[in-house]
Amino acid sequence: MNADWFTPFNIVIAGIIGLLGVGLYGLLIVRNLIKVVMVLQIMVKSAVLALVLAGQLSSRAGTAQSLAATVIVADTMVAVVGLAIAIQVRRRFNSLDVPDISTLRG
Amino acid sequence: MDVRWLYLALVIGCVIFAYRTMVSQRILVSTLYLAGISAMVSIMLYMLGAYQVAAIELSVGAGLVTVLLVFAISVVGDDAYDPPSIIPKPLAMILVAGVAILLGLLALPVAAKHTGVGAVQLSGILWEQRVLDVWIQMALIFSGTLGMLGVLAEGKSRQRSGLQTLTEIRGEVPQSELYKKIPLGQEDDRLPVVVDQEAKEVVWIKEGSKKSDEEVKA
Numbered sequence: 108m109n110a111d112w113f114t115p116f117n118i119v120i121a122g123i124i125g126l127l128g129v130g131l132y133g134l135l136i137v138r139n140l141i142k143v144v145m146v147l148q149i150m151v152k153s154a155v156l157a158l159v160l161a162g163q164l165s166s167r168a169g170t171a172q173s174l175a176a177t178v179i180v181a182d183t184m185v186a187v188v189g190l191a192i193a194i195q196v197r198r199r200f201n202s203l204d205v206p207d208i209s210t211l212r213g
Numbered sequence: 214m215d216v217r218w219l220y221l222a223l224v225i226g227c228v229i230f231a232y233r234t235m236v237s238q239r240i241l242v243s244t245l246y247l248a249g250i251s252a253m254v255s256i257m258l259y260m261l262g263a264y265q266v267a268a269i270e271l272s273v274g275a276g277l278v279t280v281l282l283v284f285a286i287s288v289v290g291d292d293a294y295d296p297p298s299i300i301p302k303p304l305a306m307i308l309v310a311g312v313a314i315l316l317g318l319l320a321l322p323v324a325a326k327h328t329g330v331g332a333v334q335l336s337g338i339l340w341e342q343r344v345l346d347v348w349i350q351m352a353l354i355f356s357g358t359l360g361m362l363g364v365l366a367e368g369k370s371r372q373r374s375g376l377q378t379l380t381e382i383r384g385e386v387p388q389s390e391l392y393k394k395i396p397l398g399q400e401d402d403r404l405p406v407v408v409d410q411e412a413k414e415v416v417w418i419k420e421g422s423k424k425s426d427e428e429v430k431a
Contacts, residue, residue, distance in 0.1 A: 113217055114217070115216060115217055115220045115260075117321060118217060118220040118221050118224055119220060119224065119257060119261070120317075120320050120321055120323075121224060121317075122220075122223070122224030122227055122228065122257070123316075123320070124313050124316050124317055124320070125224065125227070125228040125231075125313075126227055126228060126231055126250075127312075127313070127316065128309045128310075128312065128313040129228060129231040129232055129235065130231065131308075131309050131312060132235070132305055132306065132309045133231075133234075133235040135298065135300050135305040135308065135309070136235075136298035136300060136302060136305050137235060137298070138296050138298060138299070139240070141240055141282070141285060141286070141289070142234075142235070142240065142243060144282075145234055145235075145243055145244070145247050145282070146234075146235060148247060148274070148278060149231045149234065149247070149250060152227075152250060152251065152254045152270075152274065155254070155258070155266070155270065156254060156257060156258065159258055159261050159263045159266060160261060161323075162263075163261055163262065164323060168262065168263070169334065169335055169337075169338035169342075170338060170342070170343065172263045172265065172266050172335050172338075173335060173338050173339045173342075173343040173346050174343075174346065175258075175263065175266045176265070176266055176269055176335075176339070176346070176350070177346045177349060177350055179266070179269050179270055179273055179274070180273075180350045180353050180354065181350075181353055183273050183277060183278060183357070184353045184354065184356065184357030184360075186278050186281060186282075187281060187357045187358075187360070187361050188357060188360045188361060190281055190282065190284075190285040191360065191361045193285060193289065194285055194288050194289055197288075197289040197290075203289065204296055206299070
């Protein structure tokens, strides 16, 4: 294996792209509301990794890590509110299928 | 063991777990896979030198979010029903492959410009240079907590108004086969609490008139 390519940073970049790809694919095909929240979590984990790695590469690790902490908190709040909405949707519509939630006509 | 192989194992594990999260039939199993991803991402963050972020990710991602998901699943039921996607899977794969290739082309050359990082004092940066981030985090936590309390309180007010769900009456965790879709045009001010599959119609249940299973089916 080529040692120039096989560095930790390149491996982590490949992992970031892989996680983001799987998350994006899931966001496109998943219709269960709770699974949508999970897929969003996967994508945000990829973003957190990317922020920390970018901080390492640009020698601004402190700024990147503080931003990553903010992103984790924001993502948690998204999950909290998303799951609360999912609970209410299940009670009201008896379904977690995303298209069923739409009440728009036309 | 070379640290690169450890990175590679973690990356492959993360991607496999992410795929299993998406395709697992049971949401509870998906939750466990998601917690596994959080743990592996935390290890990678630690190895990259972001110790505090790794601790936050492990406690929040693998701890708090997992607990929240299990709580939500216990309320709504481990619904295995995941209908087929609206977007054709080959089209989704092509779109994702295009995005991944573009990202790879943009990101991989950047890794060659690594300049090295010294010691990081995250607390100093957070409290001196990025104070706004801290305030935003506090506002997010309060707004998220209040939002969840508000949304869940709506269920309590519904209970006080006299309407109950099948779960509350029978003590059962709802499963997808017990329900069918509510026909359009049958919306009502009351909440559609029970949809009985055999009766082929929406059944409304009010407190004070608790019915037995046979009555509900009849």
